[in-house]
Amino acid sequence: MDTIISHLCSDEKVNNDIFGVAGKILRDGGLVAFPSETVYGLGGNALDSTAAERIYAAKGRPSDNPLIVHLAKVEDAEKYCHTNELFWRIAEAFMPGPITVVLPKRECIPDTVTGGLDTVAVRVPSSESARKLIEAAGVPIAAPSANISGKPSPTCADHVITDMTGRIDMIIAGDESDIGVESTIVKIDDNGMTLLRPGGITVEMLSSLGDVTLDSAITGKLADGERPLAPGMKYRHYAPDTRLIMLDGSDEKIYEFLSRSAETDKIGILLFADEIDKFSSLPITCVSLGEHDIESEAHSLFKMLRAIDTHGCDIFYVKVPDKTGIGLAVYNRMLKAAGHEIIKL
Ligand code: TXA
Ligand code: MG
Numbered sequence: 001m002d003t004i005i006s007h008l009c010s011d012e013k014v015n016n017d018i019f020g021v022a023g024k025i026l027r028d029g030g031l032v033a034f035p036s037e038t039v040y041g042l043g044g045n046a047l048d049s050t051a052a053e054r055i056y057a058a059k060g061r062p063s064d065n066p067l068i069v070h071l072a073k074v075e076d077a078e079k080y081c082h083t084n085e086l087f088w089r090i091a092e093a094f095m096p097g098p099i100t101v102v103l104p105k106r107e108c109i110p111d112t113v114t115g116g117l118d119t120v121a122v123r124v125p126s127s128e129s130a131r132k133l134i135e136a137a138g139v140p141i142a143a144p145s146a147n148i149s150g151k152p153s154p155t156c157a158d159h160v161i162t163d164m165t166g167r168i169d170m171i172i173a174g175d176e177s178d179i180g181v182e183s184t185i186v187k188i189d190d191n192g193m194t195l196l197r198p199g200g201i202t203v204e205m206l207s208s209l210g211d212v213t214l215d216s217a218i219t220g221k222l223a224d225g226e227r228p229l230a231p232g233m234k235y236r237h238y239a240p241d242t243r244l245i246m247l248d249g250s251d252e253k254i255y256e257f258l259s260r261s262a263e264t265d266k267i268g269i270l271l272f273a274d275e276i277d278k279f280s281s282l283p284i285t286c287v288s289l290g291e292h293d294i295e296s297e298a299h300s301l302f303k304m305l306r307a308i309d310t311h312g313c314d315i316f317y318v319k320v321p322d323k324t325g326i327g328l329a330v331y332n333r334m335l336k337a338a339g340h341e342i343i344k345l
Pocket of ligand 2 (some may be wrong): 012
């Protein structure tokens with residue numbers, strides 16, 4: 001399949017033409033990848049079950065793993081799901097933005113989109129490009145992250161071009177995703193709010209609206225056969241081919257550990273830029289995560305995970321992040337990338 005690759009630019013007319021072409025492709029049942037504030041999405045018409053099947057095929061994704069339905073404005077939510085008072089409070093506080101809410105679905109959303117569940121996940125992106133695309137399509141857009149299943153989610157156009165060229169109709173290439181990890185997913189039911197996936201809207205922020213229960217799949221390892229509330233949380237994800245291991249300990253202990261480990265293996269470590277000096281005397285590869293704050297780490301994590309295999313190491317290490325704020329999302333994605341391997345020092 002030929003894939004149209006269109007670059008957004010500073011000329012509004014050019015961009016509007018791009019969204020016009022993309023909107024038509026979506027209405028006709030085709031697939032378009034697009035930028036968003038979290039990660040790039042791979043969109044299809046959420047009311048068309050054939051488009052949903054195409055999404056699963058293009059990603060190589062199991063069809064029991066439901067898709068998020070993206071809306072241009074929160075007022076549209078009631079058309080696709082049964083909203084309630086708590087939903088509108090979340091919407092008022094955090095939408096548009098990096099949050100997805102799971103609610104009972106309405107008939108018009110096909111079972112293929114929800115993987116057979118009777119709930120649907122809805123999100124209103126804050127990214128202007130994403131919203132313009134949904135408006136141009138005139139239909140809600142079902143969109144998973146625009147990566148091949150199992151790979152890190154794409155945070156820039158190049159990742160999408162690498163993964164999706166030849167598999168979908170069009171790629172809209174825009175800016176790097178601001179946040180860099182996928183949206184927070186929260187389920188609302190009689191038990192109140194349950195966090196299914198941590199993201200840019202943090203537990204601390206959600207807690208201002210009521211109690212939040214954390215699904216155990218976020219920080220724990222599922223037992224064989226156990227099912228998380230968000231089906232996607234059970235799949236191996238984000239993992240580079242190089243073995244990735246998380247280290248939990250002081251810098252002194254980590255230094256000693258790396259120096260021993262480097263005697264037998266070719267190793268690398270992901271560090272903040274200002275930490276590299278401490279470890280640069282060791283015969284190891286140090287890769288910078290950028291500025292020393294958790295938002296920057298979230299922003300660059302997936303790019304780093306994609307690049308790990310280019311360094312020719314046997315093992316890569318990364319320090320366990322602080323789990324507060326967006327750190328919980330960073331910790332959750334790292335755990336999956338590391339196959340839950342943590343060494344306590
Ligand atoms: O930031 C994001 O959410 C990005 C951008 C493109 O919007 N999308 C994204 O989609 O991360 P995806 O498909 O990679 O992840 C969706 C997650 C999966 O873990 C899936 O199992 C869960 O949402 N999910 C979707 N519908 C659900 C439902 N009805 N109940 C529980 N979990 C659901
Ligand atoms: Mg994904």
